[in-house]
Amino acid sequence: MTDKLIIFDTTLRDGEQSPGASMTRDEKLRIARQLERLKVDVIEAGFAASSNGDFEAVQLIANTIKDSTICSLSRANDRDISRAAEALKGANRARIHTFIATSALHMEKKLRMTPDQVFEQAKQAVRFARNLVEDVEFSPEDGYRSDPDFLCRVLEAVIKEGATTINVPDTVGYAIPELYGSFLLDLRTRIPNSDKAIWSVHCHNDLGMAVANSLAGVKIGGARQVECTINGLGERAGNCSLEEIVMAVKTRRDYFGLELGIDARHILAASRMVSQTTGFVVQPNKAVVGANAFAHASGIHQDGVLKARDTYEIMRAEDVGWSANKIVLGKLSGRNAFKQRLQELGVQMESEAEINAAFARFKELADRKSEIFDEDILALVSEENVLHDKEQYAFVSLSQHSETGERPQASIVFTVDGREVKGASEGNGPVDASLKAIEAHVKSGAEMVLYSVNAISGSTESQGEVTVRLQNSGRVVNGVGADPDIVVASAKAYLSALNKLQSKADRVAAQG
Ligand code: KIV
Ligand code: ZN
Numbered sequence: 001m002t003d004k005l006i007i008f009d010t011t012l013r014d015g016e017q018s019p020g021a022s023m024t025r026d027e028k029l030r031i032a033r034q035l036e037r038l039k040v041d042v043i044e045a046g047f048a049a050s051s052n053g054d055f056e057a058v059q060l061i062a063n064t065i066k067d068s069t070i071c072s073l074s075r076a077n078d079r080d081i082s083r084a085a086e087a088l089k090g091a092n093r094a095r096i097h098t099f100i101a102t103s104a105l106h107m108e109k110k111l112r113m114t115p116d117q118v119f120e121q122a123k124q125a126v127r128f129a130r131n132l133v134e135d136v137e138f139s140p141e142d143g144y145r146s147d148p149d150f151l152c153r154v155l156e157a158v159i160k161e162g163a164t165t166i167n168v169p170d171t172v173g174y175a176i177p178e179l180y181g182s183f184l185l186d187l188r189t190r191i192p193n194s195d196k197a198i199w200s201v202h203c204h205n206d207l208g209m210a211v212a213n214s215l216a217g218v219k220i221g222g223a224r225q226v227e228c229t230i231n232g233l234g235e236r237a238g239n240c241s242l243e244e245i246v247m248a249v250k251t252r253r254d255y256f257g258l259e260l261g262i263d264a265r266h267i268l269a270a271s272r273m274v275s276q277t278t279g280f281v282v283q284p285n286k287a288v289v290g291a292n293a294f295a296h297a298s299g300i301h302q303d304g305v306l307k308a309r310d311t312y313e314i315m316r317a318e319d320v321g322w323s324a325n326k327i328v329l330g331k332l333s334g335r336n337a338f339k340q341r342l343q344e345l346g347v348q349m350e351s352e353a354e355i356n357a358a359f360a361r362f363k364e365l366a367d368r369k370s371e372i373f374d375e376d377i378l379a380l381v382s383e384e385n386v387l388h389d390k391e392q393y394a395f396v397s398l399s400q401h402s403e404t405g406e407r408p409q410a411s412i413v414f415t416v417d418g419r420e421v422k423g424a425s426e427g428n429g430p431v432d433a434s435l436k437a438i439e440a441h442v443k444s445g446a447e448m449v450l451y452s453v454n455a456i457s458g459s460t461e462s463q464g465e466v467t468v469r470l471q472n473s474g475r476v477v478n479g480v481g482a483d484p485d486i487v488v489a490s491a492k493a494y495l496s497a498l499n500k501l502q503s504k505a506d507r508v509a510a511q512g
Helices: 025-037 052-064 076-085 104-111 116-130 148-160 175-190 210-219 242-251 264-278 299-307 335-344 352-368 374-387 430-442 486-502
Strands: 007-008 042-046 069-075 095-099 137-141 166-170 198-203 225-228 328-329 393-400 409-416 419-426 447-455 462-470 473-484
Touching: 007 198, 007 242, 025 042, 025 052, 025 264, 042 052, 052 069, 052 076, 052 148, 069 076, 076 095, 076 116, 095 104, 095 116, 095 166, 104 116, 116 137, 116 148, 116 335, 137 148, 148 166, 148 175, 166 175, 166 210, 166 225, 175 198, 175 210, 198 210, 210 225, 210 242, 225 242, 242 264, 264 328, 264 473, 328 335, 335 352, 335 374, 352 374, 393 430, 393 486, 409 430, 409 486, 430 486, 447 486, 462 486, 473 486
Parallel strands: 007 042, 007 225, 042 069, 069 095, 095 137, 137 166, 166 198, 198 225
Antiparallel strands: 393 409, 409 419, 447 462, 462 473
């Protein structure tokens, strides 16, 4: 056991499994770069065997990111494991994470396998993976609801086969902190070779206790790896949130006494990047990264903080990336200042041509908006990324008319595979009219399950950031669009969601 706590980020795998959170290969690479800046120890880049897109994303990240270990998930079979190893070939440090369910419920109802068959398959998978890479993690899926005797048998056997990390998932978020911590401790105490592996926690947030359970797994259970995601992104209620676990361990070093490799100053940029890429908005009162996390509204608190900061603040806002000076650039800012700000925000562009294109869009925005904030730059870069991906639909222009007592009308120009088309419609409001104008032409038949508008930097002068969630034939996607005009932002978000619906992502579900 070491005194270092390993941070294993699974935003790009478990986080991405959240309906609507799917990301393109380039978006994943951009987030992986930010995770590397954060100095995350292990990045789970995807599930290579689940689709060609995931394979390519894992491969690209393995070939590009050099400081973090790159991991691919794989079910416990030779084909999945071989695909993972192939995708990870270019990595400086590669890890295969193989899993199979061990709870009676999952084995019987989902896998239709006997415990003995699961035992053999787990052993065989770890043996096979260890022939391909040195670093092999094994997860008994639904581990927390598994019979402890059976779990001890399986885990002892996979450690013998060479598993270097044992992860104990609370797959359905059923655990309670003390019970989860003791469960882990019990396994470690009973398994004779438990000291040959690093123990890891992986908690889902269905009862809102993912972070508390993970911390108990560390403190009581002796885990030295935590699996987590930026903003707690993930299926259903999500996963353990990286920013919360990191800041808990850092702020309460007196209690946990553990070292972390994380450079927390990049947390906020990572949070915004993930939120803007996936369209999953961060709630204002979210710990560490929410807009109100360091805001003191009440007079008593403000007075206290002015007299002595630590009266009401247990961490410093700037230590997680909040800057006092939020206005960064304006109309007169040059290309160098823009490029430097991109670097400070952790955005790496592939080529000078890409920087030029982003700078041109920045200038356009600066003509319409006097103060450009970090959030504006990140939104602009997200959009730039989308354009770079050569999507099927792209926004060109929009005009709309609305007047009290009249039904609003909109007409829109957009491109379909580079060819300009026009659409017009009326609607209940200008946004409704604009989206109906697009739909009149595209005829996607998709159902809108969420529409939300957020002021990127807090005032009416800011850009509106719109998220549109569409559902069609069992697929759910999120589209995000930003513009000072929220009707335009809505049209961009709708087109972005349609683009995602078009991209055929036939993938195997990790827990399927
Ligand atoms: O929650 C879970 O059980 C998982 C496994 C695949 C590790 O994500
Ligand atoms: Zn999970």
